[in-house]
Amino acid sequence: MREAQQRILSHFKPVETEMSPLNACAGRVLAADIISSDLPPFDNSSVDGFAVIAKDVASATSASPLTLSVVADIPAGSSSDITLAHGQAARIMTGAPILNGADAVIMVEDTDFNNRNAGTSAPEIVKVFKNIQTGENVRKRGMDIKTGDKILFAGTRLRAQEVGLLAMLGVANLSVYRKPRVALLSSGDELAPVELRLAPGQIHDSNSYTLSVLIAEAGCEVLTLGIAPDQKDAIQFLFDQAIDINADLIISSAGVSVGALDYVKEVVESNGKLDFWQVNMRPGKPLAFGGYRGVPFMGLPGNPVSAFMGFEVFARPAIGRLAGMNTATRPKVKVRLAETIESDGRESYLRAIVEERDGVLSAKLTGHQGSGNLLSLVQANALLIVPAGVKSLAIGDQAEAWML
């Protein structure tokens, strides 16, 4: 299993990088480290109020307020060249730069300017009702991040907060990995597209849908090739299309077991090579990996749940590496079992619900674990991992689970 994963991974390296505008970067993978400048970029006020010299108002109380003359008005987005002298204050808004000489900001609520409209101009004098510490209500330049700090690393997938931080730094264009192109096909004479009514013996092709979503969510472009019937020529025709559209990876489902009509492996073998066939996991085997005319090929099992698990265990890490990501795995948690579990000694991925009970994460299975029963995967929020060699687990035993 691990060996199979490692062998597959060793065939992948990150795709090329490209420049992208920031507003198109959500979900993309950063290709270069980002070094910060000071944030915030200048000393600024964290409140609406009056910038003062803290010592000046040391004795202020509501019973005996101190009066300062207001010498400047600094709305957000402006600045003042004035240097504050003793006995003086400047009206200042949240986010506006602290003027020279001032070392604290007294909140408007702690002055006699309190109840007046914020839209009015600054008063000529202000009465201060409270003392204040030096530095209070001042956000110092570089307080959050210092110039030169490495704040984002190549290989990071950009979420809303990373995109926002880049915007703070004024990064309008940045180097990201291009999206890997993953060609996807389903194989089997029994499959019909979802739009069509089923003839006797047919089923709808669901794997194309499930896998498209997984591939797209993993940050790739999905090139859907459709359904290949169980005929070598037709399968080859679709594989060749994947080559024409410069796929970085071809993923198929079904057609790689030992059934007499499983032609996918023959087609791949005669146009490239295949690495191995059976992996000791449940559900999931058979799995094929190789190359079709130089493009990596992964053949997942046909059963809908097996195809999903095969993707999670083998395709996700490979796609993550293609996409330039440092880590691509699902978050893993330690859980306690809420029921006994029997296994057959193969590494098993069981559909489970993980929820907190009395302060610990507890796992129970979602019922019938048949490899065609997608509903039990719909009901699951986790995959419970039963390691190879383990045949039974008792209530209260600890195990690991991937959160879905």
Ligand code: AMP
């Ligand atoms: P195979 O690997 O071709 O032996 O297929 C195993 C099982 O998965 C069979 O019951 C197939 O009908 C089913 N199957 C194969 N491909 C798909 C698909 N794309 N969508 C849904 N079920 C499929």
Ligand code: MG
């Ligand atoms: Mg088949």
